[in-house]
Amino acid sequence: MVRSYIKNNQRNWDRHITDAAFALRSVVHSAINCSPYFATFGMPMVQHGASYEIYRKLGTIGDADCQVEAKADRLQLIREKLMKELKLAHEKSMKVYNTRSRDVRFKIGQVVYRRNFRQSSQIDNYNAKLAPKQVRCIVLKSIGNSMYELGDTSGKKVGVYHAKDIFVA
Template identity: 45%
Template sequence: MLAHGDEYEILRRLESLDENITDRTDSLKLIRKSLQENIKKAFENSSKRYNLRSTVKTFNVGDTVYRRNFVLSDATKRFCAKLAPKFLKAKVIAVKGNCMYELEDDVNKKRAVYHGKDIIEGKGGHNTAPIL
């Protein structure tokens, strides 16, 4: 009785295996090898495509940025969230770890901590809208 696949190779060298068993194991080994190559190619192709569009954003203290505006609609105040601005101008006050930044709004001086995915780099001069 064989306990591991490597034992087939030893028995094949000793020529004590039947031909139909060796043919099957050889074909399965070839299939596994081609599958591994295809998986590796697919991984490399996917990683190339992902890395083209993903960038690491880092901001320094004092940078002017735009933060995502999280608002909800409120019928009692006659406020519709989809008409509110998507981003508000803010300034980086402190860096809190890898992706978290403490921001202060330019308008109402509100301070809060935001994730890097919710921050867009401020380009241009005064009152410039973010480029999406």
């Protein structure tokens, strides 16, 4: 976020910390449907000192010495609402994740293809854009639920890979 403020002059980056902090605290978060400031303090963030008078007239801000119990009750209601919103956001994320996930089990000795992660190297005269996307391998060992030790076609170990990077031949 600070990078978007500094542009070409990187010497004054610290002058923009307050702007970035204000933006993070005041923006409405999609999971809780309110700003982090509101979730913490139970009132909207005051952007300017002159806004205090308006908030007092609207009744959203009271004096510090009165209505302590009412404020505690209000904050408890906000916390309960936040818990509901977070639960809904979690269920939504879980649904999206589960639509993309696949339950795959590979057998020892099975021929598979793994994603090629080799980077380009000028020293080795190797260009990753021209290389194959997958490399043929053999499953040597299963490690846990989703990790597999793979070897090349001769059986020499090449590494441990996650199931999401392995495809059936």
